[in-house]
Amino acid sequence: MWVLATYGVLPGHQARGIGKRLMDAALRHADGRPGIFSSSVHAGATRRYRLAGFSLHPEMQMVGTVDRSMLPAVHGLQEGRADDFEWMDRLDRDLRLAGHGPDHGYMLDTLRLVVSRDAAKPGYVYIDDRGRASLLAAAHPETAQELLWEALASSQGDTLVNCITTPNEWAIDVGLAARLDIGQEGYIAVRGMPVPAPYLASGHFL
Known part of the structure; x- marks a missing residue:
């Protein structure tokens, strides 16, 4: 790729x-x-x-301040580690035809990594210091939603959920439940591959 x-x-x-x-x-x-x-x-x-x-x-984006009364309890998520990269790359290959490889190491040094290690429903999200999901990938929409809720729960003030494409409407449902506003900005362009889902691309690492 x-x-x-x-x-x-x-x-x-x-x-x-x-x-x-x-x-x-x-x-x-x-x-x-x-x-x-x-x-x-x-x-x-x-x-x-x-x-x-x-x-x-x-691409759609959702912005605003999370209504914290709407935050659900999430289960089965853990802090990520470097030894998660192998299965994360396998998941990346399933979703976007290629792993992120060394990008994972860089992101782990600068962002918080939260993972679901459930073999049937794996997933991960990198969260920045303002509680924004920088990159999210999951095998099932339910896992993706839990990971996004975890990011929103750690948000401070105004937050942003970015790079939402139509196949990833699960993210819109989470954002609306959190009382965020929806808008449109830019495109994800693909050639020779489908739009990854469940997946929120990183602006830097896609």
């Missing part, structure tokens, strides 16, 4: 075919492998992505 990390053309040089040549070079590097990235709503960029064969899936 491959990820388009950054793509841009200076405004004064747009509409000259530069973006097309850049995308063509990126696709040659991809060599037919599945791809995924997070896209802005820039009209020229999204046109180029679609012409390159990417499916554009609108």
Whole structure:
């Protein structure tokens, strides 16, 4: 799998075919492998992505302060460790066709990792120091919802649930129950693969 990390053309040089040549070079590097990235709503960029064969899936986000009276009791979750990475990568491969590999080590150094080690319903979420879910993956929506509730329970003040695609409406249900507001921003672009679910992508590591 491959990820388009950054793509841009200076405004004064747009509409000259530069973006097309850049995308063509990126696709040659991809060599037919599945791809995924997070896209802005820039009209020229999204046109180029679609012409390159990417499916554009609108991303929703939910913002606000959690109504703490709505927090449910969650069960079966534990603090994650480095020895969880092996099964986490297997889960990643099931959901997004490739593991996160060394990304997990970096995230564990900077974020809190919470996991469900239930062999039938595994899942994990990285939570930042403001209680926001930075990356979430699960084998079943029920586990994904419990992991998201755990993140929301640790939120401080306004929070954000980001990168919600239509196949991940389970996250919208959690956000609405927590009294968060829903909006739309950007796209998840995929080529040669489905949109991962149950899954909330990281803006940095997808």
